[in-house]
Amino acid sequence: MTDAQTLEATASRAARLGRTRVPWFSLAFLVIVVVSAIFAPWIAPDDPELGRLRDRLIPPFWQEGGSMDHIFGTDLLGRDVFSRVVFGARISLAVGFLSVAIAGTVGSIIGMIAGYYKGWVDALLMRLTDMTLALPLILMAIVLVAILGSPSFSKVVLTIVILRWAFYARQVRGETLAVMEQPYIDLARISGASTRRILFRHVLPNVMPSLLVLATLNVALIILVEASLSFLGAGIPPPTPAWGLMVAEGRDLIKTSWWVSIIPGVAIFLTVLAVNLAGDWLRDRVDPRLRQI
Amino acid sequence: MKRFLFVRFLQAIVSLFMLVTVVFFLVRLTGDPALRMIPPQATQEVADNIRRVFGLDKPVGIQYLIFLREVVLDFHLGTSQFFMRPVTDLLSMRIWASLQLAVASMFVAFFIALPLGVYSAIRRGSRFDYIARAFSIAGGSLPSFLVGLLLIRFFAVELRWFPICCRSEPLSIVLPALTLGWFVSAAFMRLTRSSMLEVLDAEYVKLARIKGVNEGLVIWKHALKNALLPVVTYSTVVFAAIVGGAIVVETVFAWPGLGKLLVDAVLTRDFPMIQGTVILIGAIFIATNFMTDILYGFLNPKIRFAR
Numbered sequence: 001m002t003d004a005q006t007l008e009a010t011a012s013r014a015a016r017l018g019r020t021r022v023p024w025f026s027l028a029f030l031v032i033v034v035v036s037a038i039f040a041p042w043i044a045p046d047d048p049e050l051g052r053l054r055d056r057l058i059p060p061f062w063q064e065g066g067s068m069d070h071i072f073g074t075d076l077l078g079r080d081v082f083s084r085v086v087f088g089a090r091i092s093l094a095v096g097f098l099s100v101a102i103a104g105t106v107g108s109i110i111g112m113i114a115g116y117y118k119g120w121v122d123a124l125l126m127r128l129t130d131m132t133l134a135l136p137l138i139l140m141a142i143v144l145v146a147i148l149g150s151p152s153f154s155k156v157v158l159t160i161v162i163l164r165w166a167f168y169a170r171q172v173r174g175e176t177l178a179v180m181e182q183p184y185i186d187l188a189r190i191s192g193a194s195t196r197r198i199l200f201r202h203v204l205p206n207v208m209p210s211l212l213v214l215a216t217l218n219v220a221l222i223i224l225v226e227a228s229l230s231f232l233g234a235g236i237p238p239p240t241p242a243w244g245l246m247v248a249e250g251r252d253l254i255k256t257s258w259w260v261s262i263i264p265g266v267a268i269f270l271t272v273l274a275v276n277l278a279g280d281w282l283r284d285r286v287d288p289r290l291r292q293i
Numbered sequence: 294m295k296r297f298l299f300v301r302f303l304q305a306i307v308s309l310f311m312l313v314t315v316v317f318f319l320v321r322l323t324g325d326p327a328l329r330m331i332p333p334q335a336t337q338e339v340a341d342n343i344r345r346v347f348g349l350d351k352p353v354g355i356q357y358l359i360f361l362r363e364v365v366l367d368f369h370l371g372t373s374q375f376f377m378r379p380v381t382d383l384l385s386m387r388i389w390a391s392l393q394l395a396v397a398s399m400f401v402a403f404f405i406a407l408p409l410g411v412y413s414a415i416r417r418g419s420r421f422d423y424i425a426r427a428f429s430i431a432g433g434s435l436p437s438f439l440v441g442l443l444l445i446r447f448f449a450v451e452l453r454w455f456p457i458c459c460r461s462e463p464l465s466i467v468l469p470a471l472t473l474g475w476f477v478s479a480a481f482m483r484l485t486r487s488s489m490l491e492v493l494d495a496e497y498v499k500l501a502r503i504k505g506v507n508e509g510l511v512i513w514k515h516a517l518k519n520a521l522l523p524v525v526t527y528s529t530v531v532f533a534a535i536v537g538g539a540i541v542v543e544t545v546f547a548w549p550g551l552g553k554l555l556v557d558a559v560l561t562r563d564f565p566m567i568q569g570t571v572i573l574i575g576a577i578f579i580a581t582n583f584m585t586d587i588l589y590g591f592l593n594p595k596i597r598f599a600r
Contacts, residue, residue: 131311135575136534138541139555143571146559147319224436228541231438232556247438251545254442255450262446265439273434280430 023281026274033271037089044083046070048241051077057257073259075249081259084241085267091230091242092271095153096223099160104215106161107168108207112199114169115176126173129166137163137221138228145234153236156229160222171214175207209286216279220272227268243268298587305583312575313364317357320564347372370569375561380569383554388536388573390460391550394473394543395536397466399528401474402481409478410485411520414493415512425482432479441472441545458547469546473539477531484527489520526589533581536574 036043055078059066066073072081114125144159145151179185179202188198227244229235236242238249243264250261331340344350348359363369370380413425448468449457455467492498493516501511540552547553551570558566 131308131315134308135571135578139552139571139574142540142556142559143319143567146562146567147322220434224434227436228438231436231541232544232559234556234559244436244438247436247442251442254446258446261442262439265436265442268436269434269439272436273431276430276434 023278026277026281029270029274030278033089033274034093036086037093040087040090044080044086046080046083048079048084048087049239051079053078057253057260059257060259060263063259072263073257075246075260076253076257081246081263084246085243085264088241088243088246088264088267089271091153091236091240092223092226092268095156095160095226095236096219096275099157099164099222100215100219102157103161103164104168104211104218107165108172108204108211110165111169111172111174112176112203112207115173115180116195116199116203118177122173125169129169132163132166133170137225141225141229142232142234145229151229151235151237156226156235160225164218164222167218168211168214172207172211175210176203179203179206213279213283213286216282217276220275220279223268223272223275297590301583301586305579308579309576312579313361313572314357316568316571316575317360320568321353364572370572371565373558373563373566373569375558375563375566380565383566384551384569384573387549387551387554390548391536391539391543391552394466394469394539394548394550395532397470398473398477398535398539399532401470402477402531403528405474405478406481406485407524410482411489411512411517413482414486414489414520417490425486429479429482432475432482435476437472437476437541438545440475441468441542444468444472445545460549465546465548469539469542469548472545473535473542476542477535480531481524481528485520485524488523489516492516492520495519526585529581529585529588533578536577 052074055070055074056076057078058070058074060073060081061068061071063073070080070082072085074080075084110125114122140163141159144162145155148155148159185198185202188202193201226235226242227247230242230244231248232244233248235244238245246264247261247268250257250259250264253260254262331343335343341350348356351359360371363371368381370384372378373380373383376383409425409428413419413422416422445457445468448454454464456462456465459465493512498511498516501515502508506515536551539548539550540556542548543550543552544556551574555567555570555574557563558570
């Protein structure tokens with residue numbers, strides 16, 4: 001450990017500068033994305049779903065033929081790409097945070113129960129998590145969306161919760177097992193604390209830090225999954241401006257009008273990168289042990 | 294070891310059975326599959342005939358038993374409602390394209406990840422390490438459809454080096470394999486780096502150095518050989534994941550693999566096809582996990598000689 005610390009300390013100036021500034025850059029970017037999601041109607045210059053066929057496929061302002069009226073250009077139906085990207089932040093962030101919050105809550109309650117009762121309850125719940133986590137996420141997501149029928153915002157969230165709770169349940173169960181060995185749990189029980197009190201007052205606060213780190217990193221993954229689902233046509237249906245859907249709509253125009261698909265694609269990349277960097281920084285701060293996951 | 298393998302084999306069979314059962318009933322949860330095939334203006338007689346041909350006139354429990362018997366005895370997974378052909382025919386046509394793409398992208402991933410992972414472990418904390426780690430986080434954050442589109446834009450549209458899509462000529466595989474391989478290499482690189490760091494700290498590496506073994510030999514022979522163990526194990530899991538999970542990349546490049554088949558089946562609501570594809574991909578997963586256990590036993594004597 002001391003070896004590593006001296007190494008870190010002598011790391012090049014650039015690396016150190018980067019390491020300290022990156023979280024602030026990414027947090028600043030995240031703030032921009034969150035603000036544009038919340039205040040989308042005031043920030044976007046145009047209605048994201050309103051097409052003007054006369055203004056189709058105008059390039060972004062820095063290219064020939066572009067103007068400041070549509071800084072990121074317009075798509076095939078003449079809709080303003082910048083307004084659609086701003087409104088798209090709503091979908092990505094809402095799906096990301098909401099489904100992680102629900103899956104995290106459900107998963108940690110199930111995980112705490114498994115770690116608390118042990119025995120057959122634990123064995124049964126853990127086989128269930130094995131099964132849920134066995135197949136690739138996007139594959140199962142697209143199948144579930146097909147089974148639930150006509151995709152919508154709430155169905156996408158529900159799908160992700162069904163496929164993702166098990167991830168948190170595993171993690172929380174492991175930590176609960178460790179916490180249950182601590183003497184203060186026995187003391188709490190002797191003093192007459194109920195199961196619910198032990199779980200929420202003594203176990204949960206100990207599990208919380210690593211749960212938060214995992215959840216943050218997972219928001220990035222879920223934003224990617226949502227984007228992939230809508231890219232494949234199995235996510236939130238058009239004309240809602242979801243980023244993945246915008247990339248798909250511009251796919252066939254890649255030869256002539258690259259901005260229709262690349263700009264929302266870059267928006268996904270930067271947002272996911274910012275969440276990942278923030279999560280990474282949080283992990284190093286809170287619990288470097290989690291690096292192994 | 295024999296006992297261990299036997300138990301794992303039984304577990305694999307049980308998982309496979311559970312998978313088939315869950316998928317069968319999940320697909321039927323959405324309602325009567327016959328309703329999607331019967332045109333609204335059809336007479337009662339036509340409707341009854343369609344039900345009889347697809348075996349949908351019997352109770353669900355009986356349908357399940359017939360389905361199980363057909364899967365086990367004839368390896369028959371039903372008939373696609375869209376293509377009107379046996380699902381197994383369509384799957385066997387597509388699986389080669391998927392396997393080919395998976396192998397090619399694994400090569401790309403190893404080619405990128407191993408040197409980067411090893412060098413950033415050796416020069417831990419250096420500028421190189423920092424850039425390599427930044428690359429790995431950025432790689433994990435890039436949606437693969439964006440990478441695919443950018444590659445198409447530059448290498449297929451501007452430079453015209455490779456075809457834009459499909460699987461028509463030998464060069465067609467380059468761009469999809471690069472996209473998938475790049476995506477996988479981020480995780481590989483991180484794993485190689487951390488596993489290498491752990492091994493470089495081990496006593497036998499220090500001993501080799503004290504003995505005066507050439508530094509290159511220490512790193513590439515003594516250390517890497519052991520550091521590769523978790524990477525190899527992980528790569529088998531990744532391999533299975535990209536045989537079935539390359540959905541997005543296959544869609545971007547119109548690569549005729551299993552993922553594309555599944556997306557098309559979902560979009561046309563062709564449930565026997567969805568059911569068959571999921572069962573096949575699940576079976577590949579279960580089989581790979583089983584083989585990983587065997588492989589792990591061979592590579593790691595601690596497990597081979599236990600029990």
